[in-house]
Amino acid sequence: MIEPRPASLDPAGFIRANTVLQAPPHVPEVRLHLADEAMSLWERTEEALEELGLPPPYWAFAWAGGQAIARYVLDHPEVVRDKRVLDFASGSGIVAIAAMQAGATAVTATEIDIFARTAIALNAAANGVSVTASGADVTAAPAGAFDVVLAGDVFYEKPMAERVLAWLERELEAGTVVLVGDPGRSYLPKDRLEAVAEYRVPVIRAIEDSEVKHTRVWRFRR
Known part of the structure; x- marks a missing residue:
């Protein structure tokens, strides 16, 4: 142990x-x-x-929403190829790494936790890609700095969900493509989304409520 x-x-x-x-x-x-x-x-x-x-x-941990988006961009590299990509609330960096593997020009992964940013850097190095791990609060920054925003499992708490939704609306107005991976978290704004892919994602029962999560990748609509 x-x-x-x-x-x-x-x-x-x-x-x-x-x-x-x-x-x-x-x-x-x-x-x-x-x-x-x-x-x-x-x-x-x-x-x-x-x-x-x-x-x-x-x-x-590799959460269901992050695994779903990573799978989606690897299977549909045209979504991120030659684009500036933001992986919001990146966690392990799985989505950021997949975006770089799929041909993104540059990827920034944001996380408030220094240990998460360190994990992102270690994981990126282990996969032979370059990812910028940032602690900046992008929700308060001007919109339009990225071509694509990717976010997995970010709608599990109401205050965060409200703040993230307001920010993503500004990104949409700036012409940014926004994709979200989510296995049915409580505050997912489904009325603003259209599903582009569905997966059955293996997860750890000890931290989720099952061994497999039915998870969708959603695209935000204006």
Whole structure:
């Protein structure tokens, strides 16, 4: 059993010590530093990070929405090819990495958590691609800096969902293509979306409510 190391000393070392480099089941083209023992590692890692006032280790899991978007852009590379792409609330960086593999000109992955940004950098390097990991609040920035915005699993809390929706509406007005991956989170604005793909995504039962999540990739409509 892997024991967490002090997170305050070395984020990269902490991630390497508490994860295993492996391919998520729905996107075997990508390798990520992922938790190998889901619930026990979540609890132990969360406790270690809470001492530093950091969020739980969302970056250590390949969530259903992210796997779905990554699968979609790899199967439909024309969506991101030769484009500037933003992967919002990137987590592990799976979507950002898939976008680069699919031919994006440049990809920025945003995350508020320094450990997530470190995981994104480690995962990008493991896949031989370059991704810019940023802590900037893009929801408050002027719209139109990217050609495509990709977001997985971002509509699970009402305050965040409302803020994200307002920002995405500004991006749509600026001509940005917006795609969202979601397995049916509570605050998904379905009235603004059209489904472009559906998948059955294997997930970890310990952190979801099943072993497979019926997940859609949605395109935002104006």
